[in-house]
Amino acid sequence: MMKIFIIILGLLLYPLIAQAHFADHEKWAQMTKEQQQWLMNQHVPGGDSRGGSCCNQNDGEEVQQDIRDGHYWVKGSMREGDELREKGPTLYQQYIRDGNLINKMDNDGWILVPDEVVINEPNKYGRAVVWWYPPATRKQSDNDDGRIQIEVRCFAPGELY
Numbered sequence: 001m002m003k004i005f006i007i008i009l010g011l012l013l014y015p016l017i018a019q020a021h022f023a024d025h026e027k028w029a030q031m032t033k034e035q036q037q038w039l040m041n042q043h044v045p046g047g048d049s050r051g052g053s054c055c056n057q058n059d060g061e062e063v064q065q066d067i068r069d070g071h072y073w074v075k076g077s078m079r080e081g082d083e084l085r086e087k088g089p090t091l092y093q094q095y096i097r098d099g100n101l102i103n104k105m106d107n108d109g110w111i112l113v114p115d116e117v118v119i120n121e122p123n124k125y126g127r128a129v130v131w132w133y134p135p136a137t138r139k140q141s142d143n144d145d146g147r148i149q150i151e152v153r154c155f156a157p158g159e160l161y
Contacts (some may be wrong), residue, residue, distance in 0.1 A: 031125070037085065038124035040132075044154055046116030054119075054131040054154035061091045065128040065157060072113040072155060073106070074130050091132050095150050102151040111152065118158045128158030 028036065042054040054060070063074040075091020088094075095101050096109060104112040113130070123129070133153035 031142055035125045039129065042119055042156065044117060045119055047114060049133075049153060050116075052153075058127050060131050063092065063128050063130045066110060071115065072118060072157060074113055074128065074152070074155065075109040075110045076130070095132065100149050113152050113155045115150050117152055117154050119154060123156045123158055125156065126159055129156045130154070154161070 031039075038053050039060060044050055044052045044054060061076055063076045066073045066075075076090050076096075078093045079087060079090055089097065096105075101111065103114070108114075130152055131154040132150050
């Protein structure tokens with residue numbers, strides 16, 4: 001009897017748990033099951049966190065991408081007005097505001113993606129996605145004030161148009 005209860009509870013909670021793997025819940029709900037599964041199954045290709053899951057709760061976010069001198073750069077979106085009041089800031093917007101990103105950022109808000117975190121397999125979601133996460137080994141900075149530092153954990157390039 002307890003086993004059946006746990007199975008039923010798991011089935012009821014699965015949609016809530018699954019949605020926690022992409023920051024924009026509206027976009028998550030519009031994705032195919034294949035796209036959702038692909039996003040949830042990505043692993044860090046290299047670096048200190050190699051082999052770890054890219055996803056952790058609301059870490060994934062659709063971003064713009066650019067390639068400069070053979071390296072990827074990403075830039076997230078900024079919410080304003082009613083959208084900002086209703087949904088709050090995007091992860092990118094929050095991290096820029098809080099000033100706790102570890103990765104190099106240019107004056108226009110583009111963030112350099114470390115080569116070792118680029119997922120080099122076909123992106124079944126289609127659009128560029130970055131996963132933000134505290135680093136596996138906490139990196140100290142000259143002005144470390146105890147804030148949780150954030151870095152690009154994984155990046156799946158999207159189609160370039």
